[in-house]
Amino acid sequence: MPIHERSLIRPENLVTHENLVIDGVDVSGHWSTFITSRTVTDYNEAMEEEISALPGGEHINRCWQCGSCTNACTVNAINPEFNPRYWIYLIRLGMEEELLRDKEILWQCVSCNKCTYACPRDVVPEAVMKATAHWMELKGHTPKSPSTHFDESFTGSVIATGKIEEGQVMRSFFKKTGQPLNQPWLIALVRGLVLKFPITLLMRLGLSALIRPRTSGWGRTQAALNDYVSEVEARNSKALGLDGKGKH
């Protein structure tokens, strides 16, 4: 008998037996494929509360699982495994192990806001994705994603000077993520730039390395923002029960 829901069941949970007789009935072979039953006992009851305590996760409790977010999702269209509706479901049930199966892709939300536009309950799924990715990193389930490294390089630059200089943010990002700079497409891009504007490019690169663009009189703001970021970090750690365990 074909199992129509096969795509919904993990291959390791589909079992066929070479020789199996139950109560005198031969149930061997392909025609009597079993689905291993599953019992979940290790619910993480704190997970929803922790994620909703992080910035962006506040409204996860409003979700009524209509699936508008996943239906609208940009990333879901190119990777069906990327499923915000399902992740919100898992978070609300506390199914941590199941959620962590997708830890390699959850950070890939591109913040296009299509989910937030479509959501009839103002869950702000985009922000929930960011809070969840952040939660995974803070809890040590996954190292910082390339996206987090980029956010931190960028924010660091803004807090330091009030502005960003794209070249500086990119250099810091490539350094943090250890990405090779000799990728063929990057070379093609840079070669194109150099051929196109040999003088302006050199001048701009040289200038931005010497004089970083900055907002004048930013010093007090920089101090205020640094204080605020420390406050936020302390609050987030406390909400996740990580205070006193050192900085992640």
Added chain:
Amino acid sequence: MPKDDLKRVAYYPGCALEGTGHSYNRSTKAVGKALGLELVELKNWNCCGAMEVKNVDPKIQTYLSARNLAIAEDMGFEKVMSPCNGCYHNLKKAEYDLSHDPASAEVNAQLSTKSGHATYQPGKVETIHALDWIKDAVGEEELAKRVKNSLKGIKVANYYGCMYTRPRHIFPEKDKGPGSESTLKPHFMDDLLAAAGAENVDFPLKTACCGGAHALSDSDTSTKLVLNILTTAEACGAEVIATECPTCHSGLEMHQVRAEKVLGRKTNVKILYFTQLLGMALGLSARKVGVHENFSDASSLLKEKGLG
């Protein structure tokens, strides 16, 4: 209907327009000048927070954007124009958050006081996009009269991106019926370019995402998203994709190269800021609107069409 108070507005270029989006900055100013509109740059502005700062904490982004609104207010302006979708979105979002979320307002007040400047109060300054600016200050009718070099025969796919229309609630002036912008099917760019003579193609991906937020941190995803936009535009018959956001623009240019190098998919559609097309229609040279500063080389196409 042209509005007089838009003849002179505060101008917030933002960081990208001083870097990779320089040609957008140049062409926006040139178009303003050609249309007799005055732009007064915000004094000592700062980064709005872009797509990144909110992921560290959204309230920092609200403060960063509100600081720019406070500057506009201090300079005596009621409108601030931002051509960058990211800046435009963040300033709009700050306005919304400050009037709807007391916690954001509190953090803004606290950071403003510590920084030693006045706290921005919502309702004082309205943020508008370069599209609103040209459409409301000049209008299609007047624009059409000023066209010296029609864009006739240029097939354009109008690409608006994400931040111009989403999420709906931060744009209270949109979706208000005839004459207003639609968040589902935006048309302001189409209207302006049509007035300048361009032949707009029916493009279904006007508000699709280019993956700009992860252009570097998840390049494979961005390349797929951009390739989809480029090939769809070509399938719709477009020769040019008109953009209104520096992140989209450089994302399309960069991943057009990457799609060719990594996926072996070459596309020929050219990418130009809508202000560059408008500027050339108003009789400005290609150089004046910074076509030479774009990575995507549109010069042969423009020559063929008798522009620039």
